[in-house]
Amino acid sequence: MKTSDFSVLIVDDEPNIRSGLAKGLAGEADRVETASDAEAALDKFEQSTYQLVIADVRLGGKIDGIELLRQLGQTHPQTAVIVITAHGTVETAVDAMRAGAFDFISKPLDLNLVRQQVRKARQHHALRIENQQLRSRLADAGQISNILGTCAAMQDVFHQIRQVATTEATVMIQGESGTGKELIARAVHDLSPRGDGPFVAVNLGAMPESLLESELFGHEKGSFSGASRQKPGCFEQASGGTLFLDEVTEMSAKSQVDLLRVLESGQFIRVGGEQLLSANVRIVSATNKSVQAMIEEGTFREDLFYRLNVIPIEVPSLRQRREDIPLLVEHFLKHFCDRHGRPMKQISPEAMQTLVAAKWPGNVRQLRNVVERMVVTHTDDLIHDHQLPQELQLQASSNAPSATACTLAEAVERCERETISAAMAACDCHRENTAKRLGVSVRTLHYKMSRYGLH
Known part of the structure; x- marks a missing residue:
């Protein structure tokens, strides 16, 4: 499929709505397909890619439209989702926007309004592709973001950045202090489909263990002394974008376990809370230490290292x-x-x-x-x-x-x-x-x- 193609998937358990929207949107997209429930929609994503999904909140099956939105946010963050809500359900619409919906449309459906929303999503997609192409041209000029380098070692780093940026793989950047590891993390983010989303950096080496859990996962009001209001953590702040964990090897044993659990499940709970939240983020970490030596010493978990080090990038010293x-x-x-x-x-x-x-x-x-x-x-x-x-x-x-x-x-x-x-x-x-x-x-x-x- 060409990057300029714009495909739409309509997900609704009512056949008349599916067929009506498919006909009405035929001139607004290069390809329009339908699915009767969320499970069928996810199956279609196994075979193809869609730039826009229009899904009803209420769907037959085990997964509703909001959960479909959350799952697509984790597996296909570049796909925009417009949610169809029942007339007057403001709370549902707010939940959809918080979960990352591009927009919502209330029933009864106005086909002209739907077409306007699709055109808006298509323009957003075209702008994102244009931005990615511009970033790629800048990268080809021997410079990525604010990183300069013409030597063979840096050109190899640039090549790795370009290769990994288009994927969702976790990245671990290793190198001495002062080599520009955060700049490289930002370059991975900028060149990725998440480039228009937030880039949140947290220095784990400068964070006391007593505050780290709250910093990463957030806390509820009254969960501890001084918690006067609900506070979202870095995982929530970076939703739809990239979370950069600097000095990741400075984490305590308990914090390593907490982070590993989130990486494995994709979910977390705020301190003092009960609601299970999804982590729609890409993880990039960095360290200036020898992780293998720390694993042998027993100060860093080997299983966490393998989770973080899917793609290693070694930054040369000056x-x-x-x-x-x-x-x-x-x-x-x-x-x-x-x-x-x-x-x-x-x-x-x-x-x-x-x-x-x-x-x-x-x-x-x-x-x-x-x-x-x-x-x-x-x-x-x-x-x-x-x-x-x-x-x-x-x-x-x-x-x-x-x-x-x-x-x-x-x-x-x-x-x-x-x-x-x-x-x-x-x-x-x-x-x-x-x-x-x-x-x-x-x-x-x-x-x-x-x-x-x-x-």
């Missing part, structure tokens, strides 16, 4: 992608000069050599902070080697003897030259577009092109 440092430096220079109202600055070749050779234990986050410090504290347009933090100069000198430093400088220049040449070719030698693509000023681009003999 030391493993030194050829990306010039690109990142230029990007951060432009960002912070714009942010702090400073004229665009440049890095001398010797200073860039030092930045490339430094150890960077704090990874990209540390590099970002260093560049911001240089932008704020130095008035010169050109930042020299001696103006960099002393610890970076010491690291660079200890890591790179003179012969190696020369080779490293050549590697940096070669990387910059190749990056600029590729960008110029992609932009048909249009300098302003090339500068925008590289995230630098036109003046910086002219300086680099002159330096490397590029015309």
Whole structure:
């Protein structure tokens, strides 16, 4: 099926309504099919995909329209559902909207109104497809969301993001602190069918165990001291979108059991509550620790690890992608000069050599902070080697003897030259577009092109 196709499934236990809607909507969709109950509708989803479901709340069989809506929300979050309710049943309509319905229509049915709702759903579907295509084009340009990288290691990460984003599989991102794990989680979300839904991030390492259950699952009013009102948890807040669990290995043994139970059943209960709620979320987790070592030590559950680690993504440290440092430096220079109202600055070749050779234990986050410090504290347009933090100069000198430093400088220049040449070719030698693509000023681009003999 083409991504532009728009198919509708009508679910109603009254044959006259099914046939009447099918005929009336024939010109509004590429394909219109019907099912007599929720079970038959779910069976149809095993064989095909529908962009819109129109379902009556009251259906024959064990599953009503609201439960069908909830199940489709878990298995096919990209499918919009319009619920048909009896005249005047406001409470049912509210329940449907809370469960994720695209909209509701009251009986008796007005065919013109139904057609308007279908057109609205089709426009929403087309906009979502257009947004996904735009995100994919941005990803193909060597950048996903706010992540930059041209080295082989980062291109491999980009490839993994593109592959996993279109699925519902859980993802575990592993890498050192400061490597950008949350940015990668956001990229997975942005490129997914859930990209228009919420992205909720929670840092489990900064959460006391006494508050974690309430934070994740919510609580009812009066469930504990200080609970003055009902509060939805992260699972509810992220409904229809992505829940990012950062520092997931910091959870206590009890919290690990609670999370595993939700992942296995797809359901949870608020603290102090009785109602069983569905978790319509995609889970992406992250850690900077060796999970295998923790499993061997008995501090992390192996079964939870297998639930979270369906798709692993390993983020390289900045030391493993030194050829990306010039690109990142230029990007951060432009960002912070714009942010702090400073004229665009440049890095001398010797200073860039030092930045490339430094150890960077704090990874990209540390590099970002260093560049911001240089932008704020130095008035010169050109930042020299001696103006960099002393610890970076010491690291660079200890890591790179003179012969190696020369080779490293050549590697940096070669990387910059190749990056600029590729960008110029992609932009048909249009300098302003090339500068925008590289995230630098036109003046910086002219300086680099002159330096490397590029015309």
